[in-house]
Amino acid sequence: MDNLKQYYQELGVDSKVYDYVNVIESGLKGRFEQLDAVAELNQLKVLNAMQKYKISEAHLGGTTGYGYNDIGREAIEAVYADVFGTEDALVRPQITCGTHALGLALSANLRPGDEILAISGKPYDTLEEVIGIRESKGSLAEYGITYCQVDLLPNGSFDYEGIQKAVNERTKLIHIQRSKGYASRPTLSVDQIGEGIAFVKDLNADLIVMVDNCYGEFVEEKEPSNAGADMVVGSLIKNPGGGLAPIGGYICGRSDLIEQCSYRLTTPGLGKEVGASLGVNRQFIQGLFMAPTVTNAAVKGAVFAANLYEKLGFKVIPDGKESRHDIIQAVELNDPQKLIAFCEGIQKASPVDSHVTPVPWDMPGYDSDVIMAAGTFVSGASIELSADGPMKEPYAVYFQGGLTYPHAKYGIVMSLQRMVEKGLLEI
Numbered sequence: 001m002d003n004l005k006q007y008y009q010e011l012g013v014d015s016k017v018y019d020y021v022n023v024i025e026s027g028l029k030g031r032f033e034q035l036d037a038v039a040e041l042n043q044l045k046v047l048n049a050m051q052k053y054k055i056s057e058a059h060l061g062g063t064t065g066y067g068y069n070d071i072g073r074e075a076i077e078a079v080y081a082d083v084f085g086t087e088d089a090l091v092r093p094q095i096t097c098g099t100h101a102l103g104l105a106l107s108a109n110l111r112p113g114d115e116i117l118a119i120s121g122k123p124y125d126t127l128e129e130v131i132g133i134r135e136s137k138g139s140l141a142e143y144g145i146t147y148c149q150v151d152l153l154p155n156g157s158f159d160y161e162g163i164q165k166a167v168n169e170r171t172k173l174i175h176i177q178r179s180k181g182y183a184s185r186p187t188l189s190v191d192q193i194g195e196g197i198a199f200v201k202d203l204n205a206d207l208i209v210m211v212d213n214c215y216g217e218f219v220e221e222k223e224p225s226n227a228g229a230d231m232v233v234g235s236l237i238k239n240p241g242g243g244l245a246p247i248g249g250y251i252c253g254r255s256d257l258i259e260q261c262s263y264r265l266t267t268p269g270l271g272k273e274v275g276a277s278l279g280v281n282r283q284f285i286q287g288l289f290m291a292p293t294v295t296n297a298a299v300k301g302a303v304f305a306a307n308l309y310e311k312l313g314f315k316v317i318p319d320g321k322e323s324r325h326d327i328i329q330a331v332e333l334n335d336p337q338k339l340i341a342f343c344e345g346i347q348k349a350s351p352v353d354s355h356v357t358p359v360p361w362d363m364p365g366y367d368s369d370v371i372m373a374a375g376t377f378v379s380g381a382s383i384e385l386s387a388d389g390p391m392k393e394p395y396a397v398y399f400q401g402g403l404t405y406p407h408a409k410y411g412i413v414m415s416l417q418r419m420v421e422k423g424l425l426e427i
């Protein structure tokens, strides 16, 4: 223990900061045990799928060119389908990010005249342009696909009455977003999502339910696809890539829907048959193997931070005791200097680019300056420890990730250290 304290001190952490955070951490043992049990179950789930499909050395190599008969790619898709409990899956480096995967799932399965109904409120920012909620070239709106939205009730549950009123003969696809993203609503649990799905299927069993699963994978023992979702969609540089996937997205779901997605990703006629995996099969499969414990590290880091900053008197969302359904943590710092110091601490704790200093800047697409801290092995990967926040009231920092718990913890300790050494906070 003394050795550990010495290392922390060598890395710039004051003795009193170290002692303070240790008290918080020792209060979390029971909570961490529960989280470890979820990781253990998910680890076995993933391992079981890999053994079932007899993953072998030959699957880890890649193909070039057209990529016909890429046995690694096919095995990875079978393993994903098994893990998510679906008929089929599309898991590709040609799916460039989460937004692309979601856009693909929508455009592949909707036709002119169809309507999307979002029942968990406004979708993630980048989807506004995909759907055409914000006017945008190439949006689904340009193809005659319309959009309708029902917000969650103030208590965070589905507005069943509103949903019933909004469903009409053109409604084709129901959109549900599991994670709150950067909105202030609570994140939905898989059980809640399951209830919502049962309700809409009762209204019309033909409705396609798509769940934006970003940031939620492996946080619980079940996925929305185990609760009736027809498609679950996400990014491989978040939870399921386990920090190793360098690019990619996935769609797991009903085989007829995945088939449509494959024709949209490549072309009609070619579908899943093409798409060289280049060199990523090993990282995709090893990343999925790591994903349950990497996600566990990120969730523990979030719980640790919530409890630490809550104790210091800040509003934290979710709070220190709440159950977790995604890896995002928000802390309202109410002070621009504290927000900057927090991000500086995260950056200083990074394995990559620890020597650079984040500064607020006028980033395209935001209505205020934004500060971002990230020192990641995979550019922009938010399963790695990262933090950002808009420079406006309430000066909330959103942070997520951490490939290992000791690193997530160290990053959070450094965020506090930075505030203390700048004289912004007394402990």
Ligand SMILES: *Cc1c(COP(=O)(O)O)cnc(C)c1O
Residues within 6 Å of the ligand: 097, 098, 099, 100, 124, 126, 177, 179, 180, 181, 212, 214, 215, 235
């Ligand atoms: C990150 C995220 C997306 C978009 O993913 P990108 O990979 O950034 O395009 C969509 N929805 C949610 C809820 C997300 O968290």
